[in-house]
Amino acid sequence: MIDISINKTLKAGHHQLPLDVKLQAEVGSVTAIHGPSGAGKTTFLKMVAGLVAPASGHIKINQEVWFDASIGINLTPQQRRAGFVFQNYALFPNMTVRQHLSYACNDIAWIDELLQIGGLLHLQNSKPEYLSGGQQQRLAILRAISIKPKLLLMDEPFSALDAKMKQEVITALKQLWKRQGSTVFIVTHYKEELKDLASNELWIGA
């Protein structure tokens, strides 16, 4: 059981933007998050991952307390190890495709499987600057799932993929998640693309 309730006031220019999110989800479920641009979806994911501190509230994942303002608990991102697909990918310019994955995990067979899923085998020795937008996005997805995280946070992970590629990737991911029992939050602007994937929905915004 995942139980999140967090608060923070963001600054958008000179405006105050209150962000107040409550979410409960089953272990192994997939939650689609949507809402208008600038509402705080990315910020929400970053708070869950431990990259941004909420002002108040709590984050409980299974039995673990990741964050609780009232008792002063705030685990580091390293302790949480939530897989994170950044909206701008945040790839490492110095590493090849394969090095991204071998930096994250040691299992060679698993890395090969991932490269297969992402269709990046032939590019495994290329650095990000030599990848197209969609190739970069797939690498960002692979890197996040390579650590087999209990909780996977994806920020518009399919926006640069063409329809066919997207379907292939989603099908593969679905199987993976089932196998590993992962809980997943996906921010998306296209609800339809997740229709046979997501069981929950979360709306962030006024």
Added chain:
Amino acid sequence: MIDISINKTLKAGHHQLPLDVKLQAEVGSVTAIHGPSGAGKTTFLKMVAGLVAPASGHIKINQEVWFDASIGINLTPQQRRAGFVFQNYALFPNMTVRQHLSYACNDIAWIDELLQIGGLLHLQNSKPEYLSGGQQQRLAILRAISIKPKLLLMDEPFSALDAKMKQEVITALKQLWKRQGSTVFIVTHYKEELKDLASNELWIGA
């Protein structure tokens, strides 16, 4: 009349990837470009803008020859002044939203109109690092159209916008383009989103 026919062999990892595009379009038309990830859509736009040199072929815009390998003509990006929305935005980290636009053009009324269209008025003094993904993407669009280019090249310009915001932006752009007689190439993975916008279609890929 716009007449493009260009050739280049790309390298994807150790593979050779031949890219061979022919396109003819009316002045004032909107062309939707699609194709699989990694096929060369971004590279095609960059060749049209003068950021990457084709190996052979020609680019003719109205009466002007922008590129012609056979007679050694290759205009600089500055001479072409094609508006360009980069897939990764390429915003200037040092400039606020408004400074992006006033760097590109001097017309204050026009800048205010643009900020209005993009819904970024309240963020005009924020730098890119304080913008959400969708806000950054809107700024990238505004910057490209701020110079009122004859030819506008957009690389997945709406991928980070929610459905409502996208409709608003597209509606506003349509009017603008009509007013200015702009010719537009848009790379997209969602043909449907351009259905009442694009008159031409170009497929890049095997």
Added chain:
Amino acid sequence: MDWLPILLSLKLAAVTTALLLVIGLPLAYWLSKGGGIFKVILEALITVPLVLPPSVLGFYLLLAFSPQHGLGGWLQRVFHLSFVFSFQGLVLASIIYSLPFMIGPIKSALQQLPSSLAQASYTLGKTERQTFIHVLLPNIRASVFTAMIMTFAHTLGEFGVVLMIGGNIPGVTKVASIAVYDSVEGMDYRTANHYSLLLFGITFIMVATMFIINRRNAKSPLE
């Protein structure tokens, strides 16, 4: 303690830093674009004055600019310019000596910038020059500040070159570094301490101010 050397030093450091900025920025930009063997040679040449002991570098500069010899004589005859035992000589020597400290950090910072920034600016019709000034430079501000501080401080403390080519003439070439050196040599440790503390104080204020200006205007409200 005599204030003249301190003022002279500050003037020398300010003039040198300003000129090196004017020379160094375009040069660093040009070098950052990469290129053939010619640029590699030039970069190595720029670094070379560093490995000669300052007084020896000063000696060679003295030979080069001596009115007795070719180049120096020609400058003297044609332009009435003398680079030995004159303030402009100190400036020239300091520029040669500090050039690598100005170029190095700026060049490597420029190489680190993503190329799409410049490309975006070009498509807006901006020239390379406008792009450099308005887009590239502001985004490597921290490195430019670092280079300026190092150049300024290095020129304040420069001694060997200046002594050789300047000759310790009060009010013309007797800068603070020479004055404090003289005091130590003359075992006048009190005066030496005063000069040192003063130089220390000036640098401290300068460096601290720079660092405070250089801090990001605001912190991200999310972190």
Added chain:
Amino acid sequence: MDWLPILLSLKLAAVTTALLLVIGLPLAYWLSKGGGIFKVILEALITVPLVLPPSVLGFYLLLAFSPQHGLGGWLQRVFHLSFVFSFQGLVLASIIYSLPFMIGPIKSALQQLPSSLAQASYTLGKTERQTFIHVLLPNIRASVFTAMIMTFAHTLGEFGVVLMIGGNIPGVTKVASIAVYDSVEGMDYRTANHYSLLLFGITFIMVATMFIINRRNAKSPLE
């Protein structure tokens, strides 16, 4: 010409550069994270040795490490370590003198990196240390090389500090910069020229090699 001073200089420069890398990288990282007034003061302190003429800095170091005085005496008694007239003394002095040239470029390059790089690494469970070594450092390689070259060259040419604290003992502290200075002073310009050319050549080869290694492994196939 005597080869011993050249070898000694190369050894000093190599040891100093290596140690400064070990000290400078974590320090630059720590300073790059920004922070309170304490860090500003520390940064200013690091820069200050630059503004004192090297020989005067050497004089103060001499006072600090003299076995007659507090710190020096204590080091002597407890660790049998002497920093005057010894090779380790030269190393220590060179480290103090060159620290800002190592720290400066690395720190500002680190500040220029987008913070999402480190964040991505943290979410993979990597510590700050692992992230620094495997993600941040490789992406500022050009700046680290620049800092290393400047430090190495600067140490080769360093003269005033070394002269003061080293005492010019053949084979122990008589480095190349002193040897070439001696030759100029003794009006033995032939030997001076030989030494200078040799230092020149060594630096040239070193710098050129570094620059060639440092060039991007391959050019983008699209540009």
Added chain:
Amino acid sequence: QTIRVAAAANLQAVIKVLQADFKKRTGISVDAVTGSSGNLVAQINNGAPYDVFLSADMEFPQKLKQSGQSVKDPVVYAMGSLVICSKENINLKNWQKLIVTDAVGKIAIANPKIAPYGRAAEESLQKAGLLEQVRAKAVYGESISQVNTYITTGVVTVGFTTQSLVKDPANATKLYWQAISPKTYAPIEQGMVVLKHATDAGNVAAANRFYQYMLSGAAKSILKKYGYIVP
């Protein structure tokens, strides 16, 4: 009127007194530029605007004559006298025995290649048959001032230096010293010349007055007070 005098580093203390006395007598100001003799000669050869040169030896002024920077032959204005000197209260009467014992750590000597006092010290040690034994303890100063710094800061036990160090009233450090017998080293003759620049700059009369003054009784008594032997 002002003239510029380039003076060897060992004169740094006494030149201030000479400057003041000369000004009182003639009304002519003197800007003194001190440095090692070798440096000063390199500068003079390359156009330095100095009117008179006071060297630490005779060789350098002779070279200037040869290169045409001075018209007249150099004259000796003073002779240096060598002392062994320490900050520690040790009896230096028998310095020859003492310096080879463990009681003496480092020994400072001016670099004999470029400083006349260093040459004299080595000569003296050679005569006493100690040079090789002392080598391991020796540290070399670039100029006599650097040797003085080593002595007064106590980083060396003893040093060979000029007597003007211990006679300098500005020096606050208590020093223990012993003159080295002048018979054991060749005299350290310090020479002086008027430079060509004085003629070019129209300072020749004033420069000559300073030159005369340096050889006068008044200057000699000051030099003597600072430990120089005057001819």
